[in-house]
Amino acid sequence: MNRLAVAEKVSPQSTGRRTARAAHLTRARMAMTLSTLAAALVVIASVATAFGSVHISLLRAVADHASPDYAILIGVRIPRVLMGAAVGAVLAAAGVALQALVRNPLAEGGILGISGGGAFGAIVAMVLCSRLPGVDELVPLAAFAAALISTGAVYRLAQLEGRLEPFTLLLVGVIFNAFWGAAIMLVNSVVNFYFTHSIIFWLMGSFEAPTYREVAMVATLGCAGFIFLMWHARDMNILSLGDGEAIELGVDVDGVRRAIFIATSVMIGAAVSVSGIISFVGLIVPHVLRIAFGADHRLLLPASLLAGAAFTVAADLLARTAIAPAELPVGAITALCGGPFFIYVLRHEGRRALIR
């Protein structure tokens, strides 16, 4: 009774707020939104470059290339901020696309077993090949390959009579995710204690000491995947109407599903291979943006790219500075801040349930 009364009190207000939103996407609205988000990203990235576990002077770094400040700035800070931005951007944009793919705002790389597979591959490669030379190069490759193999398996198993059924895909993905989690724990319990730190690294995610080559790899694969997704952005809108409607509007539903699935696997695989499992970015960023800017994927995809980058760089800044000189795993920060914030947004969003 009481709850009903509250709902009624909230509803006209929230309706009014919604009506204020523009009815459809225009070029001006897109430019406005994206430039605001880009500006926010630049500010956050600048702050994240200036601050860290060690205090450095940007002036001295620029003036004197022999100074330790310069070495830290170029060798540590900048690649780390770039890596955080690239991984966050990729995870958030891939999250948007996966949610469109399964018509469900709960989907993300973790839930489809992509990141779990990648982390398992990395851990197995690390443990088995620990005595081989050049293992540092091998681990990201193994993670990437395992992520793709895992998603390939999910994809095959979720197909019924040649069609990719969204709900089956979600279920198979959830099962794979749990399976990889268990497999990682199994490996953890039988290997040398020495590996435990690295295993935690893969499970919680970190941007510790990335190289420019790794940054370039994630950025390149991420960009390629993103362009691919943008190509299908309007198709993603139409997929929201259901398969039948989408087919009748001339969308090649199976083809688009396949394209989204392959593009997001490559994107998330690339991100996991260098940073481990960073959860919640692919879930929370799209959801908040959808509430703020509407559901049109032509805006949502680029907006999530920028906002995902900003959110992750900010989370990593917190991870580096909160208990400096020690460091928190950034995946723990995204989940710890992301979880409660997500619930807050959901509660204040009002009567609309997450799933109908």
Add this chain to the structure above:
Amino acid sequence: MMAVKTGAELAVRVVDLVAGYGEQPVLHRIALTVAPGEMLAVVGPNGAGKSTLLRVLSGALQPRAGTVELFGRPLATYDRRALARSLATVAQENSVAFQFSVMEIVLMGRAPHLGPFHLESPHDLAIAEAALRRFDLVELAGRPIDELSGGERKRVFLARALAQEPRVILLDEPTAFLDMRHAAEIFACFRSLREEDGLSVVATLHDLNAAALYADRILMLKDGATAGYGAAEEVFTAERLREVYEVEVQVGRNPATGTIVVYPGVGTSRLPRP
């Protein structure tokens, strides 16, 4: 007496259609034609094959045998996007996964006319706005679709179909969730679209009186076969309706319009089945 028309003059031409799912065919040897500007009502009891017929006409279900032509061209030779520019379908129920606005949904009807990366042009917006006006949705344009009533929602999807600028529109129970006034408004709206733009309409209807009042022709199905095809006067006879629906009915005339009116009688008249 209606003049015989060649395939090219017809919007839809179906000959000897057999279609179904799995082993058992649902539709047996159906034939029908719809001329530009005409409305065909498909009626029949539940499970008679009305929705299956619409699925075949929309291209969603491949026929087993027979001919299905759209403007003289076999339906199977159209590519999906080209087909979506000629033919629109409104399903009985529509669910939307994310919170799109009414205008965004209606603009999705423009998709078959647009390439990737394109935003809708002023031309597309004008067409969507005309569709909104047509179904009295202008005030709702900015509202999220999930906050609308069932009747408003229905009108949004009708407007979306109209934004495709189709020449043929397929409606599956268009008035199922609507009150009398909104149902009448929608039929009136389609009547003017038929007269002004030569739009052809194929609608499945449970309401026989609406079918008699608004459709040029009726196709009555029973167990996937044609139980009657022609004007309402020919198809809706008390004897045939009793046979098809297995229920007592009286057939009369609307005193105001002179159209056929079907009154349900008392009790069922289960006929002995062969």
